[in-house]
Each structure stands twice: as structure tokens, then as C-alpha cells.
Amino acid sequence: MSVLPLSKAVSSLSDRLSQLFDHSQTAGILQLVEEVSLPPLMSWLAAQQQFPKIYWQGRDRYEEVAGVGSCLDLQFAEAVDDEKLLQFYQQQRSLPRTADVRFYGGVAFDRRLESWPEFGRARFLVPRIELRRCEDKGLLIVNLNLSAQPLSEQISSAQEALAALQAAQPLPPPIKTDVQTRVDIPDFARWSELVTEVTSPNFNRDTPKVVLSRQTKLQVAQTPDPWTVLACWQGRNPTSFQFGFQFSPERSFISCTPERLYRRQLNELVTEALAGTTVRGLTEEEDEQLAQQLLDDHKNSHENQFVGTHIESELRPLSAQVFADEPLKIFKLNHIQHLHRVIKARLRTEVSDFQLLQALHPTPAVGGFPKASALQYIASHEGYTRGWYAGACGFLSSQLSEFAVAIRSALLEPGCINLYAGAGILTGSDPVLEWQELENKLATIMSILVDF
Ligand SMILES: C=C(O[C@@H]1C=C(C(=O)O)C=C[C@H]1O)C(=O)O
Numbered sequence: 001m002s003v004l005p006l007s008k009a010v011s012s013l014s015d016r017l018s019q020l021f022d023h024s025q026t027a028g029i030l031q032l033v034e035e036v037s038l039p040p041l042m043s044w045l046a047a048q049q050q051f052p053k054i055y056w057q058g059r060d061r062y063e064e065v066a067g068v069g070s071c072l073d074l075q076f077a078e079a080v081d082d083e084k085l086l087q088f089y090q091q092q093r094s095l096p097r098t099a100d101v102r103f104y105g106g107v108a109f110d111r112r113l114e115s116w117p118e119f120g121r122a123r124f125l126v127p128r129i130e131l132r133r134c135e136d137k138g139l140l141i142v143n144l145n146l147s148a149q150p151l152s153e154q155i156s157s158a159q160e161a162l163a164a165l166q167a168a169q170p171l172p173p174p175i176k177t178d179v180q181t182r183v184d185i186p187d188f189a190r191w192s193e194l195v196t197e198v199t200s201p202n203f204n205r206d207t208p209k210v211v212l213s214r215q216t217k218l219q220v221a222q223t224p225d226p227w228t229v230l231a232c233w234q235g236r237n238p239t240s241f242q243f244g245f246q247f248s249p250e251r252s253f254i255s256c257t258p259e260r261l262y263r264r265q266l267n268e269l270v271t272e273a274l275a276g277t278t279v280r281g282l283t284e285e286e287d288e289q290l291a292q293q294l295l296d297d298h299k300n301s302h303e304n305q306f307v308g309t310h311i312e313s314e315l316r317p318l319s320a321q322v323f324a325d326e327p328l329k330i331f332k333l334n335h336i337q338h339l340h341r342v343i344k345a346r347l348r349t350e351v352s353d354f355q356l357l358q359a360l361h362p363t364p365a366v367g368g369f370p371k372a373s374a375l376q377y378i379a380s381h382e383g384y385t386r387g388w389y390a391g392a393c394g395f396l397s398s399q400l401s402e403f404a405v406a407i408r409s410a411l412l413e414p415g416c417i418n419l420y421a422g423a424g425i426l427t428g429s430d431p432v433l434e435w436q437e438l439e440n441k442l443a444t445i446m447s448i449l450v451d452f
């Protein structure tokens, strides 16, 4: 079969929809797929005028997805307890659908707290239209939600969405933003107080690690296009995950994060401890030296160990086997490098993604240890709403699910760019050095946005 260009595949799918009168499936998600030769997905997404828009590229780069519109959109704006989330999850899981139907979305860092407008505490959607690149294969996918409306109505909505698609346009070169003011919450004085408190023996005894973070609010004359920014970020850190959610034209959340929460293929799980940080060297020799110092450093190894030990203990009751004997390695990014240890597990057959999210997120890489007291401290001391920063974002499907930890991320709003960075605070943390670590974590996105 020859592979169609996108415009031809769109007409072919539209024809197939017109012929789809009596389908045997009457509930759940019906998916129509055409193999297609894809345009660059970020350029295509930037040109679309339908919302929501979503983008996902896995760290291993064997798949990339852009989606517009939705045929199912589950929002949890108000308080949502895990019982409700579980109910929703089981309801969706029992709907008839093929293995390839995916729910894209995320959960906030702390879903007991108020989150951002539109994003809410958790939100998952099935896009109306998806373009997916799996290795070298391109797919155009249309999803119909037969549980929401009769088939005929879903067909017309899908045809409208197909007709409204725009051709991909080359992305403009990145525009440096004119930053009018910068505000950090907490500021350095408050940060120092918090680091001092968290490292004091009295506090430290019960809560040995808290990941404190900062919101950097940049007031800008014009908010840049999120997809242009994300495409640039992707160029600087191609071995990270890249994803974005734009539920309405006003607000978008983009991330270029190195950190995997987990990838599950049937019952095989891969996760990791990514924590402990230093900068990159200017020469290969200096870079290696810095990496070796990071591996040998007590505070940084300890920082990573909290994460690994916690993940292992959470996984043990859910798994037939946990493999946690991989060596500690270095994960290199454009401006910084991290300590990294891969952890694998063979899950017990009945374990669901919901249980995995509940058990693994937030790990001590972004929350702290023990989880409950660290989260409590963060909620009452940081002074701003984390929302989806350090949340879990990705997709769920029956055979394959993947979530990244939404760090190295930005929330773009009218006239304002919010950047986020955190650092693990434990015995041996110094307020000045940890503040510098926050700056190092922002260096790449800052260099994209701002002229120095
Ligand atoms: C919390 C963040 O990063 C986390 C903290 C790290 C550290 O303190 O060394 C390293 C990687 C992440 O686990 C962030 O980038 O915002």
C-alpha cells in the first residue's frame, strides 16, 4: 500500500466516515486509522486552530504525537479523591475500544490542592484527531466517542474537525522576548530561610529530604507561541521528553524534561531515580571530571538514593519481581548533568496504571522523603501553587502507558511566562549553591527566551 500525503489521507478518512452508517460497535471509542506521510508535527500543531492541542515526544524518540480537539475530555477541577479517580479509570478501562486508544493528560503535583485554571487537579482526553509517528511509520487517527453521542453526530463532528485542519507552516525563528520584570517566589532571602529550616537537625530528623522549588514569573510584552519555544527547547535537549498541553488559546504548559516517571508495556515496567545535579564542563576533560565528582559526592548520591529506595519499596508490593541493581550513571543535558539509576519491574498482572501513579508519584525526586511530611511542608511554605509543575504527564492505553515528570517546564499565559525549578534539600545543602542549581536548571530555557 502506498503511503498517502496528509491532505489525501484526510479526504480518504472523511470518505470512510461517510460510509460508516451501521457499525457494530455502539459504545466506547471507535478509532479510524490511515497510514500517512507526516509533516513535522510541531509545525503542523502550531498551524492548527482547534483546541485543545497536545504534543508528546517520548525520550527514546520512537514515538511522537500531535493531537487536536477531543472526543472525550475528563476534567477534575475541584477536589478529587483517589476513589473518584479510580472509578473513572475503571469505567474507561471497561469501555469497548482497541488497544491503541490513548488518554493523554496529567495529574497535578499535589492533587489535594487547588491547581491552575483549565488544567485542574487532573485532566485526560482522547484527541479528536491525532498524528502519530511510531519509528518511521506515520498515522492519521480519528477518534469517535460512541458513549457520548450517536454515531451520526460523532461522524459530523469528526468531519468538521478534519475539514478545519490547516497545512503545516514552517515555524518562525525563535523570537527573543522582551522581559519587563522578573519575580521569584520564593525570593532568595525566603529561600535561604527555608533551606536553613529544612536542613536543621530538628526538622531533618523526621523529614530528611524536601524538594523545594521556585516560580520565576517573567512579565513580557508579548507571550511567545508555545510550540515555537518547545521546538527550540527540543533542539537543545533532544534526549529529554517534550510535551505540551494547550487546552485554550490563553494558556499552555510545555516541558522538556529528562525525567521518566514510568513506561509500562503490558506488565513490564521501567522507571528511574534521577536526582543529584552538576553543570556541564566546557571541555570534554572538564565535563568528565565534573561527572566523576558528582558520582563521588556524598550529598548528591544521598539525594539520588532517597529516590531509588523509595521507588523500590513502592514497587515491591505491586510486582512479581523488581530489578534494581543497575549501576548509578550520568544523564547529560545541554547545560547540566544528573545522577541516574534505572529501575525495572515485572508487575503483577492485576496492577493498573492508576495504582502505579498513586504509588510512584510524586517521588522523592520532586517531593521529598517521607512523602507525606515533605508534601505538607511544600504546601505550607513554598508560597505559590505548583499546579502541573512536577506533576505526572503522559498517556494511558491498555498495552502501553508512559508518564514523564513535568519539571523543566513553563506555563505561558497572556503577558506572562512562568518558569519552574526545584532542588533536593537535605543535610549538606547550602542555600547559595542550591539557588545556583535552580539557575542552572533554567539556563537552557532562559537562553531560548531572553537575549543576554
Ligand atoms: C525538581 C527538579 O529537579 C529534580 C531535582 C534534582 C536535584 O535536586 O538534583 C535533579 C533532578 C530532579 O529530580 C526541577 O528541575 O525542577
Ligand SMILES: [Mg+2]
Binding pocket: 275, 276, 277, 303, 423, 424, 437
Ligand atoms: Mg540537587
